[in-house]
Amino acid sequence: MDWHLLIAAAVKIVVFVFLMTLPLVAMSVWAERRVSAAIQDRVGPNRVGPFGLLQAVADGIKFLLKEDFTPAHVRKTYYWLAPALTMVPSLLTCAVLPFGSQLFGEKMVIADLDVGPLFVFAIASLTVYGIVLAGWASNSKYPFLGGVRSTSQMISYEISLGLSIIPLVMIYGDLNLGRIVFDQAQNGWALLPLWGEGLSLKGFILAIPIFISFIVFTTSMFAETNRLPFDLPECETELVAGYHTEYSSMKFALFFLGEYAAMIIGSGLAVTLFFGGWSLPFGWLTPASPDAEVPFLHGCIHILAFFAKVIGFILFFIVVRWTLPRFRYDQLMRLGWVFFFEIALANVVLTALLLWWLG
């Protein structure tokens, strides 16, 4: 048994998941409320702590202290299982995201899998079970409708989500997220090929299919994380609160946290695939090879760069939420099946043709 590996993995899990991602969840809830408030000319939570930053702590305490009420008409086992099933897969997907280059000679990724994006999609699609179970176990009308909607929505967008990253995989010829990031650090980010080998006609032409897949990927990510303009599972105006209508206290908080954690992981994946993950622009502070020693300071800067990009992407998520109205159900289905599925497929063919043409 290699104790060194185990301890390193445990430390990375604790630091990355519990000390970075979960506080980021809390902060993004706060950011969501403050940004939406500013967009609507309001103030938002600004009383608890400096700038209201501790609002999430107060909310958490409130959720913990509230009565954990289970309605009499629900199916208890599934009702209790559902919130956990929403929260856990969101956090599990953290495992393959490279959130930094190296610190103390350790790769800053919890599990350096060679099937990174596949793992993320496999686990992330499990969140739908939590929502479906919640809707069904609640044994009442609106949660049920929310659960059903969620199933069809997530299944529709799963396909275009998976297909949209195939062009990237074809271009990089790799499924290891760490190596994809390193490639982008050296040869220009997928969407900004402005240095290294990317700064060439080939790089610019290949940016076209990458841009298409970025749009498909981001939009499918919105649908996959149930964010507006695709938050049909819980649209308040039609379904009260959708699948979590019957939930209260900490169980509701778990749904809430799961949604935001999924959003953060989605942002992390988008940043990793399209914006060069932890790398700085123009190849600054890039190690010579994937396994080369990285100085401690550079490692820290890489982690900060990753989180800065993720936070920027989360802010984009938030602004989009408060800008666009909700899609109608048939529009959502049409967009998923008629447009994105075809666009993603055509994009794969386009990338293949371009790669063949460019050699």
Add this chain to the structure above:
Amino acid sequence: MAIIVQRPKLKWWENLYLPGLISGMRVTLGHFFAILLRKKKVTMQYPEEKWDAHLPDHYRGAPALVTDDQGRERCVACQLCEFICPPRAITIKPEEIPAEDKWAKVEKRPRAFEIDMIRCIYCGLCEEVCPEQAIFLRKDYAITGTSRAEMVHDKKRLYEIGGVRTGLVNKWNELK
């Protein structure tokens, strides 16, 4: 009568949805940065900032009793305000002014004067009906208390809020 609204025929770039997203973001981000950079201010942070300086002269806040410039109470306990008060918020217990008092001719004064601020509707009828100009609606509006008893303003509290008001008062007029 039914009105048929023609759906607008969208151009292809409008159908793309992305230009709509961008123009929408321009609106929301415009508001966002205007608020963030404090170019625009809508909210007043209430307990810290108040509108008090801008209250109009006719503002109807808490009713209160006033004393005249010599510190004498104006109220003669005629109970008109008590009778006119629509929610019956005012309770007055009058007493007789003893004969040896200099102002025995005034005859009555309030022994107790209570206004229940839970009942008060700030209508201002008490102020209108008062023949002695002894009760006025002041500009206090944040009347709070932790119990029902605390919300009943007694005579002492009413004079505290009311303060001094100068001007003609009938009962101190020796000729009347």
